[in-house]
Structure formats: structure tokens, C-alpha cells
Amino acid sequence: MGLKEYWSDRSHSQDFKLIRIGFVAVRFRWLVSLLLIGIAGWIAVDWWVLDSAHFHLLWKVRLMAGVMLTPLLPLSYLCKLNRRWMVLSLFALLVILLLFNAVSLWSFRDVAAMPTGYMAFPYFLLALLAVLPLPIRSGVRVAVTIIAAVLATDYWLDSHTLSNGKLIERVWLLLCFSLAMLWVQTGQLRMLLDLYRESTRDPLTRLMNRRLFMEQFKAVRHNSKLGEMCSVILFDLDKFKRINDEHGHLIGDEVLVNVSTTLVDIFGQDATVARYGGEEFVVLLPNTELEQGVRQAETLRLAVESQPIESPLDESEISVTVSAGVAAGDNTHTISELLQRADEALYQAKSRGRNCVIAYE
Numbered sequence: 154m155g156l157k158e159y160w161s162d163r164s165h166s167q168d169f170k171l172i173r174i175g176f177v178a179v180r181f182r183w184l185v186s187l188l189l190i191g192i193a194g195w196i197a198v199d200w201w202v203l204d205s206a207h208f209h210l211l212w213k214v215r216l217m218a219g220v221m222l223t224p225l226l227p228l229s230y231l232c233k234l235n236r237r238w239m240v241l242s243l244f245a246l247l248v249i250l251l252l253f254n255a256v257s258l259w260s261f262r263d264v265a266a267m268p269t270g271y272m273a274f275p276y277f278l279l280a281l282l283a284v285l286p287l288p289i290r291s292g293v294r295v296a297v298t299i300i301a302a303v304l305a306t307d308y309w310l311d312s313h314t315l316s317n318g319k320l321i322e323r324v325w326l327l328l329c330f331s332l333a334m335l336w337v338q339t340g341q342l343r344m345l346l347d348l349y350r351e352s353t354r355d356p357l358t359r360l361m362n363r364r365l366f367m368e369q370f371k372a373v374r375h376n377s378k379l380g381e382m383c384s385v386i387l388f389d390l391d392k393f394k395r396i397n398d399e400h401g402h403l404i405g406d407e408v409l410v411n412v413s414t415t416l417v418d419i420f421g422q423d424a425t426v427a428r429y430g431g432e433e434f435v436v437l438l439p440n441t442e443l444e445q446g447v448r449q450a451e452t453l454r455l456a457v458e459s460q461p462i463e464s465p466l467d468e469s470e471i472s473v474t475v476s477a478g479v480a481a482g483d484n485t486h487t488i489s490e491l492l493q494r495a496d497e498a499l500y501q502a503k504s505r506g507r508n509c510v511i512a513y514e
């Protein structure tokens with residue numbers, strides 16, 4: 154995946170997208186709450202440092218900003234459901250804060266030295282937005298919006314005569330803060346991706362774990378057309394306890410890793426293949442009829458059988474075999490129903506002597 158997963162969310166799985174949006178929504182809510190407190194609390198500072206004319210104008214501007222920001226709090230609960238709501242809320246936040254910035258700077262147009270707090274507001278905004286784990290592309294869009302709005306405000310307030318020196322200084326500082334924001338945002342995204350992988354991947358085989366498998370199964374079900382069949386295959390290693398007992402758990406682990414590699418080789422990198430339990434694996438085949446599912450299971454069974462593991466102790470070959478149960482169904486069957494059927498077929502495969510594939514009919 155590499156840089157692609159940091160650049161945009163297109164390469165992220167649906168499950169991760171939802172988790173990230175949920176995380177962004179919580180941080181967004183905190184951000185809006187802090188801004189509301191900060192914008193209101195600053196009235197006390199203004200009362201202390203500003204003259205009465207500026208104070209009377211600015212507390213009303215602050216009140217307006219507060220009133221406009223408040224609906225973003227309930228909106229943040231909708232954000233976690235949908236990416237569009239998230240983008241809309243972020244855009245609304247930027248518009249309100251950049252308007253607040255423009256109006257407050259405009260109120261000081263007749264003053265020689267602008268108060269530092271107001272001058273620093275765009276940089277403060279860039280620093281605050283660093284708490285959101287946004288992909289680089291979204292972060293760049295946020296930074297460009299802020300830089301463009303700040304420069305437009307400067308141009309407007311300087312009677313369209315923004316001097317080169319002032320412009321370069323402003324752009325330089327905004328770029329530095331934007332880069333810092335992007336750096337922190339990417340770090341947050343990376344941390345989230347790492348945590349997600351740790352919580353959804355099996356540490357031994359690196360296949361997806363049961364939790365993620367169930368999520369993927371739900372998503373496949375959700376996206377499948379009416380009447381479209383999907384197949385589920387449950388694989389279980391035969392007499393695996395004996396391999397552990399005779400050759401040790403480390404060899405047992407090696408066998409599990411080998412079988413998982415064969416699974417990925419046969420079903421492909423993007424297939425929904427998971428470690429379902431100790432020595433049990435599961436494969437979901439969307440848009441696949443039962444016969445085709447059985448053929449694929451048979452391919453895996455033969456591949457595992459033909460690849461014995463070499464024992465490091467006496468270089469003897471440890472033969473490994475799997476049994477499989479296959480079930481197929483359309484949207485009228487629940488996920489647990491399909492898994493239950495595959496499990497029953499697997500049970501039959503075990504009772505019929507193992508190293509075979511049985512379909513649930």
C-alpha cells in the first residue's frame with residue numbers, strides 16, 4: 154500500500170473508513186467545544202486589553218461565531234455515519250472561523266498595531282486542525298483553503314496593495330504551519346492504521362481475524378444484488394494436535410503460516426480469507442455458486458496435501474492435510490446460517506475420514 158494509504162482514503166477498506174470517520178467525528182466535536190469555550194473566554198481578554206469601541210463590536214462578532222458554531226456539535230454525531238457529512242461539517246467550520254478572522258481583522262483596519270492574538274488566529278487554526286487524522290490530500294485542501302482565505306482577507310484590508318515583503322512573510326509562515334499540520338495529521342493517520350491492523354489481523358499468519366471477517370461478510374452481503382449467491386468455505390487442519398504433540402508448537406505455528414500462505418496464493422491477495430479460530434480458516438467467495446466453491450476448496454486441499462513440511466529435527470516430512478466444509482446461499486440466508494451450514498459440512502468431512510471437501514446440500 155505504501156504512500157497511497159496516507160495520500161487519500163481511497164485505498165482504505167470500508168471498515169477502516171468508518172472507524173477513521175468515527176475517530177475524526179469525536180475529535181471534531183472536542184475541537185468545536187474548545188473553540189466555543191475559547192471564543193467566549195476571549196471576551197474577558199478583549200475587555201481587559203481593547204478600547205471600548207473595539208470591545209463592543211468584537212463581543213458581538215464572537216457571539217455570532219459561537220451561535221454559528223453550536224449546530225456543528227449535533228452535526229458531529231451525523232459525521233460518524235457518513236463521509237459526506239464529515240466533509241460538510243469541516244467545510245462549515247472553516248467558513249465560520251475564516252469569516253470570524255476576516256471580520257475581526259477588519260475591525261482593526263484603523264489601528265496601527267493589530268493585537269497579536271488576532272494576527273495569530275489563522276496559525277492557531279492550522280495548529281488545532283492537526284488533531285484530525287486526515288489523509289494528506291484532505292489536509293492539503295484544508296491548508297489551501299485557509300491560506301487562500303487569509304491572503305484574500307489581507308488583500309482586501311490592505312486596500313488591494315499587499316506589499317511583497319508582507320506577502321512573502323505571511324505565505325512563508327502559513328506554509329510552515331501547514332506543513333507542521335500535515336506532518337502531525339499523517340502521524341495520527343499512521344497510528345490509527347497501525348492500531349487498526351493490530352486489532353484486525355491475526356499476529357501469527359497476518360490474515361484477517363474473525364472480527365474483521367464478519368465485518369467484511371456484512372459488507373459483501375450489503376452490496377450484493379438480490380438472488381446473488383456467495384460461498385463460504387471452512388477449512389480445518391487434520392489431526393493438528395498430533396503435529397503439535399510430536400514436533401512441538403513452533404513447528405505447529407510454521408504449519409499454520411504455510412497453510413495461510415497457500416490460502417492467499419490460491420484465493421488471491423484481496424480475497425476475504427481469515428483465521429477463524431486456532432487451526433481453522435474461513436474463505437468468503439462473493440458471487441460464487443456452490444459447485445465453484447467446492448472446486449476452489451478442492452484446489453486448496455490438494456495444494457496443502459502436496460506441500461509437506463520438513464521437520465528441522467530429523468529432516469523427515471510432516472504431512473499436512475485439511476478438511477473443508479462448503480456452503481452457499483443468497484441474501485435470504487443470514488451470515489450465521491451460512492457459517493453454521495459450512496460448519497456442519499466440515500463436521501461431516503471430519504467424520505468421513507478427513508482430507509476431503511464436503512458441500513452442504
Ligand SMILES: Nc1nc2c(ncn2[C@@H]2O[C@H](COP(=O)(O)OP(=O)(O)OP(=O)(O)O)[C@@H](O)[C@H]2O)c(=O)[nH]1
Pocket residue numbers: 357389390391392393394395397401402403404405406409430431432503507
Ligand atoms: N502451534 C499452534 N497450535 C495451535 C494454535 N491454535 C490452536 N492450536 C492447537 O490446535 C489443536 C487443535 O486440536 P483439536 O481441536 O483436537 O483438533 P485436531 O487435533 O486438529 O483434530 P481434528 O480437527 O479432529 O482433525 C490444539 O492442540 C491447539 O493447541 C496455534 O496458534 N499454534
